[in-house]
Amino acid sequence: MNTALNDRLFRKIQSRRSFFRETAGGIGTIALAQLLQQEGRAAEAGMVDPLAPRKPHFAPKAKNIIFMFMEGGPSQLDLFDPKPELAKWDGKPLPESLTKNLQLAFIKPTAAVLASRRQFRKHGQSGIEISDYLPHLGEVADNIAVVRTMHTEAFNHHPGQLMLFAGTLQVGRPSMGAWVQYGLGSESRNLPGFVVLSSGAGTSGGESNFSSGFLPSTYGGTMFRGSGDPILYLSNPQGVTRDVQRATLDALGDLNREHQEKTGDREIASRINSYEMAFKMQMAAPELLDFSKESNETLEMYGVDKEPTKPFATNCLLARRLVERGVRCVMMMHASWDDHTNIDKKLKKNCDITDQPAAALIKDLKQRGMLEDTLVVWGGEFGRTPMCEIRNPSEADNAGRDHHPLAFSMWMAGGGIKPGLTLGKTDDLCFHIDEDPVHIHDLQATLLHCLGLDHTKLTYNYMGRNFRLTDVAGNVVRKLLV
Numbered sequence: 001m002n003t004a005l006n007d008r009l010f011r012k013i014q015s016r017r018s019f020f021r022e023t024a025g026g027i028g029t030i031a032l033a034q035l036l037q038q039e040g041r042a043a044e045a046g047m048v049d050p051l052a053p054r055k056p057h058f059a060p061k062a063k064n065i066i067f068m069f070m071e072g073g074p075s076q077l078d079l080f081d082p083k084p085e086l087a088k089w090d091g092k093p094l095p096e097s098l099t100k101n102l103q104l105a106f107i108k109p110t111a112a113v114l115a116s117r118r119q120f121r122k123h124g125q126s127g128i129e130i131s132d133y134l135p136h137l138g139e140v141a142d143n144i145a146v147v148r149t150m151h152t153e154a155f156n157h158h159p160g161q162l163m164l165f166a167g168t169l170q171v172g173r174p175s176m177g178a179w180v181q182y183g184l185g186s187e188s189r190n191l192p193g194f195v196v197l198s199s200g201a202g203t204s205g206g207e208s209n210f211s212s213g214f215l216p217s218t219y220g221g222t223m224f225r226g227s228g229d230p231i232l233y234l235s236n237p238q239g240v241t242r243d244v245q246r247a248t249l250d251a252l253g254d255l256n257r258e259h260q261e262k263t264g265d266r267e268i269a270s271r272i273n274s275y276e277m278a279f280k281m282q283m284a285a286p287e288l289l290d291f292s293k294e295s296n297e298t299l300e301m302y303g304v305d306k307e308p309t310k311p312f313a314t315n316c317l318l319a320r321r322l323v324e325r326g327v328r329c330v331m332m333m334h335a336s337w338d339d340h341t342n343i344d345k346k347l348k349k350n351c352d353i354t355d356q357p358a359a360a361l362i363k364d365l366k367q368r369g370m371l372e373d374t375l376v377v378w379g380g381e382f383g384r385t386p387m388c389e390i391r392n393p394s395e396a397d398n399a400g401r402d403h404h405p406l407a408f409s410m411w412m413a414g415g416g417i418k419p420g421l422t423l424g425k426t427d428d429l430c431f432h433i434d435e436d437p438v439h440i441h442d443l444q445a446t447l448l449h450c451l452g453l454d455h456t457k458l459t460y461n462y463m464g465r466n467f468r469l470t471d472v473a474g475n476v477v478r479k480l481l482v
Contacts, residue, residue, distance in 0.1 A: 050218045051193045053185045056452025061416025061482070062375035063187070064323040065180065065451065066330045068316075068358060069164075070350075071203040072157065072338030075116075075384040075401055076409035077430050078347055079131045081148045082120040085428035086386055089113035094387065098431055105155055105403040106340065107389045113429070114388030114399050117344055126420030133351040136359035137411075142420045143362050143371070144413040145480055149424025149433045152382055152405045152440045157338070160381030160405065161205030163440050166213065167469045174213035174460070176444060177329040179469045181219040182460065183453045187326030191288070192222040195322055197315040199353075200335040210331055214462045221331060224318070288321055302360040308349070313357035320364055323374055337380055340400040341391050362413055375415030375450050383408025386429045407433050410443070416450040418482045441474030449476045 077083060091112050093099075099109035119132040123141035130138045137144070154160035159169045166173040174182070177194040186193025196210045203209060210221030291299065294317070302317050303309030312334055319330040334354055339346045358378060365371040384401035392398050407426045413419065424436035445455040448469065455474055459466040 049185075050216060051181065051186045053187050054183065056184060057454045057457055058452050060450065060452025061373065062414065062450045062452075063373045064328055064330070065177075065375040065377070065415070065447065066319045066323065066361070067176075067332070068354075068376070068378040069203075069209070069331060069333045070337050070354070070378065070380040071161070071200070071205075071333055072336035073160075073380045073382045073384055073403055073408070074337040074350075075339065075343060075347060076148065076407070077384060077386060077401070078116045078118045078343065079134060079351075080129070080146050080409035080411070081426060081430050082118075082129055082131075083116065083386070083426075083428060083430045086113055086115040086430075089386075089429065090115040094429065094431070098429070103155055104385065107385065107387060107402045109387075111385075111387035111389065111402075113386055114343075114401065124420065126422075128420065128422050131351075133348055134355045136356045140359050140362040140413075143366060144411045145417050145419060145421040145423060146409060146411045147423045147438050147443075147477075147480070148407075148409050148426055149435070149437050150379070150383075150408045150410050150440070150443065151433060151437055155382065155403045155405045157204035157381060157403075158208070160403075161203065161209050164381045165205070165209045166211075167441060167444055167471050167474075171208055172211075172213055173467070174215045174219065174469070175208070175210050175221065176447070176469060177210055177221050177331055178212045178215050178219040179458060180329050180448070180451060180453070182215050183448075183458045184328060184451065186328045188322075188328075189326070191322065191325055191327050193327060194219065194221040194329040195327055195331070196221040196223045197318060197330065197332045198223065198334075199311040199315055199332070200350075203333050203335050209333065214467070215460060221329070288318070288325065291317065298364065301363065303356045308353045309356050312354050313360070316357040316361040317364075320361060320368075320370070323370065324368075339384065340389050340402065341395075341398050343384075343400045344397065346400075365414060371414040373415060375417065375447060376413045377410065377447065378412065379410030380408070383430075386431055407431065412480075416481055418480055421480065423477070423479055436479065438477055439473070441470040442477050444470050445474035446477045446480055450481070 077086070093110045093112055096109075102109045120129045121132070121138065122129055123138035126142050128141040128144070128146055130141060152160060152163050154163045154169060162169055162171065162173075165175045165177075167176075177196075181193045194210065210223075212218070212220030291304065298317070299305055302313040304313045304317060312332070315332045315334075319332060322330050334350070337347070337350055362371065362376065365374050365376070382403055382405040385404040387402065388399040389402050390398055391400070407430055424438060425434045426432065427434050448455045448458060455468060455470045455476075459468045461467075
């Protein structure tokens with residue numbers, strides 16, 4: 001045997017993985033499993049189901065989260081934060097003291113103010129003020145908390161969506177849903193733990209809003225369709241029986257596990273899990289989409305069988321059915337609220353689509369006893385400016401609003417959130433925050449807290465340092481909690 005061959009064999013024998021696998025009779029595998037388990041990362045080695053339910057850091061108020069993402073930036077001025085003082089400035093520019101060094105996406109800081117044409121009314125015993133464009137939400141006002149003082153650094157859509165869902169302006173980080181799955185796993189054995197539902201025109205951030213980033217791909221969101229097969233190509237080709245498919249998956253699983261033992265590639269465990277999940281979904285998904293057992297009252301409450309509510313209503317009802325079946329995270333993306341023009345007309349269109357179904361979801365969860373442990377969130381990546389944007393001066397009622405990250409509104413309900421609360425105060429023009437600012441990182445920390453996760457401890461080691469959803473910032477907003 002020549003020297004070069006001896007050399008290669010010696011290096012192979014002395015490699016750490018080869019030693020533990022071939023020489024130490026599996027001691028290395030046991031040691032690795034123990035180390036990963038101590039770090040809460042045993043699933044990465046493929047030794048257990050990566051989506052198996054895991055213990056939270058402390059007792060949670062919520063078991064599941066439904067995030068209704070209103071892509072584009074709904075206007076807080078016209079929906080949740082009435083500013084009668086704007087009428088005094090209508091058609092006039094704001095003072096330079098307010099707009100100095102202001103970064104705006106399209107308009108100039110000298111743009112004229114646009115007072116809201118909406119009528120606001122106090123609702124319920126809590127007296128939460130809600131626009132006339134959201135009459136159905138007003139019916140559940142005592143069940144929700146409105147935060148008027150959200151703020152972020154991003155003033156364009158994709159960066160804003162990355163900040164909202166990944167906690168950073170950088171592409172490639174895990175989304176909030178992926179972090180939650182990584183921390184808690186899923187209680188569903190037949191459906192993905194993180195499901196994404198879409199309606200409207202699509203989002204600027206696209207898959208980055210529900211990506212697994214540098215986490216194992218198992219934790220990323222799975223996009224569902226509202227009709228037909230929930231996922232394309234989920235059904236077997238003609239002539240392929242379930243028994244044949246099962247035998248094929250068993251053979252693939254054996255080959256993948258053998259390859260994983262040799263390489264240690266954690267993505268192989270994700271691949272095995274994906275194949276098995278797809279097999280289980282072929283039975284579970286059709287039943288999920290079958291609304292025939294839902295009462296007529298429920299379907300009418302959501303607005304499933306009429307326009308314009310049907311697409312979003314279908315997703316809201318699906319969201320309830322998903323969390324009922326143990327799915328940990330549901331993300332509904334509805335686009336677009338990016339009303340740079342014709343804001344009164346376009347805002348009404350989106351409110352007409354989403355208001356009834358969103359309120360129905362709260363009512364439905366509550367009457368089923370599910371709201372107390374289901375966290376519901378509604379909001380966009382930023383808000384809109386008090387100044388107007390005119391893109392076509394020759395067109396009547398053309399005025400819209402530009403992006404505004406300095407002060408905007410969101411609402412949430414259930415799962416440990418204090419109902420009937422209006423948190424925070426903005427100035428008379430809804431330009432800056434006066435009291436109780438809530439940064440995007442604070443929101444993330446609070447949502448994780450409701451789910452029993454300490455945002456400072458939910459970390460993942462990547463490229464030599466620990467990362468977390470809230471980066472190096474974020475505080476739990478205690479005023480929002482029951």
